[in-house]
Amino acid sequence: MNDGKTYFGAELLKWYRKERRDLPWRRSRNPYHIWVSEIMLQQTRVDTVIPYFNRFVDRFPTVGDLAEAPEEDVLKHWEGLGYYSRARNLQAAAREVAELYEGRVPRVKKEVSGLKGVGPYTAGAILSIAYDQPEPAVDGNVMRVLSRYFCLDADISKPATRVDMESLAASLIPEGQAADFNQALMELGALICTPKSPSCGGCPVAEPCLARLAGREKELPVKTKAKKARDVYRFAALIEGVGPHAGKVLVRRRPDTGLLAKMWELPHIEAADAAAWEDLAEGGRGLEAALAEDGIVAKATERSAFDAQHVFTHLVWHIKVLPARAAEELFVADRTGYEWVGPEQFELYSWPNVFRKLLTEYFVDRAKEKDE
Known part of the structure; x- marks a missing residue:
């Protein structure tokens, strides 16, 4: 087994040093940059993250800059990545680092693991990549590689399996090479040992891979399917002033806590189910009454209602959008949470992707109509 582990580490490192991607957070051992990148990369593709990472660290180049920034500014620079609780946790943890560790990301496992939003994987990535400590960094890519290489049948969705994988990964780290080894393991899973179609022909450790030898590379790892996302039906008003x-x-503005906290949206109501959703859409019934309770009088315009969708990990928002017009010169300064926003102010606000897209298209279309 030890010979197999030595072979695995040596061949993987040789491949990585030749083939690794040039990514902005790999150009230094800056622990803050590594931390930010790892939070952004959770459930998000590398190519998507790169421009967000560059923009974020340009605006908040140090832990102290992030700690001192207004939350609205942080959310604005996170906008489009989703999972906004991660941005809030990242800033909260940056404040902990500023207050407790003089602005330096800690290199002690207990300390870095105690930061808000930092789990075992992120802690391992920071400690190994930034400080070259022999700590495992086990994410989905790594569990897939190890499951196949060692032909393991354990369900990777179970916490106990992750613990076992962390122990196995730690035993594989070549002495003094934790940073490159952990990144190589992640890179192999991302580029070669992919979920559905592993490229065994280009894999540097394919020869002794037990799953390949058993013809099981496409059926491993074992993973229990996640619960289906719940459908939620909402009816929104796009009210012109x-x-x-x-x-x-x-x-x-959304409430200060909960899903998409403090972000901006079109006013809307939730329907009990798909049937009620369709019924509410008939001529704007229900939505107009709900808005009136907030003192907002609006009537549907001649424009047709249209559908939009916002997908979360656990929810799918189905949104029917009703174009409407304010029935009077409505002033909302005294109505907490409501504001009038035009194209000039649009970029000053933080939006969930679905409303950003809707309003961007709306303002572009209105500008075209004006030009015509």
Whole structure:
């Protein structure tokens, strides 16, 4: 077994040093940059993350800059990545680092693991990549590689399996080469040992891979399917202003806690089910009444309602959007959470992707109509 582990580490490192991708967070051992990148990369593709990472560290180049920034600014620079609780946790942890560790990301496992939002994988990535400590960094890519290489049938969705995988990964780390080894293991899973179609022909450790030898490389790892995301039905109003608010749209801020906290959206209501959703959409019934309870009088325009969707890990929002117009020169300064927003102010606000896309298209279309 030890010979097999030595072979695995040596061949993997040789491959990685030749084939590794040039990624911005790999150009230094800056622990803050590594930390930010690892939080962003959770459930997000590398190519998607790169521009967000560059923009984020340009705006918040140090832990102290992130700690001192207004939360709205942090969310704005995270906008589009989703999972906004991660951005809030990252900033909260940056404040902990500023207060407890003089702005330096700790290199002690207990300390870095105690930061808000830092789990075993992120802690292992920071300690190994930034400080070259022999700590495992086990994510989905790594569990897939190890499951196949050692032909393991344990369900990788179970916490006990992750613990066992961490122990196995730690035993594989070549002395003094934790940073490159852990990144190589992740890289192999991302580029070669992929979920559905592993490229065994290009794998540097394919020869002794037990799953390949057993013809099981496509059936491993074993993973229990996640529960299906729950469907939620919402009916939103895209309300155009009149008078001094002409050219603007009425939006509201979400509550300070919970899903998409403090972000901006079109005012909307939730339907009990798909049937009620369709019924509410008939001529704007229900939505107009709900808005009226907040003192907002609006009527549907001649424009047709249209559908949109927002997918979360555990939820799918089905949104029917009703174009409407304010029935009066509505002032909302005294209505907590509501504001009129035009194209000039749009980028100053943080939006969930679905409303960012809707309003971007709306303002572009209105500008075209004006030009015509």
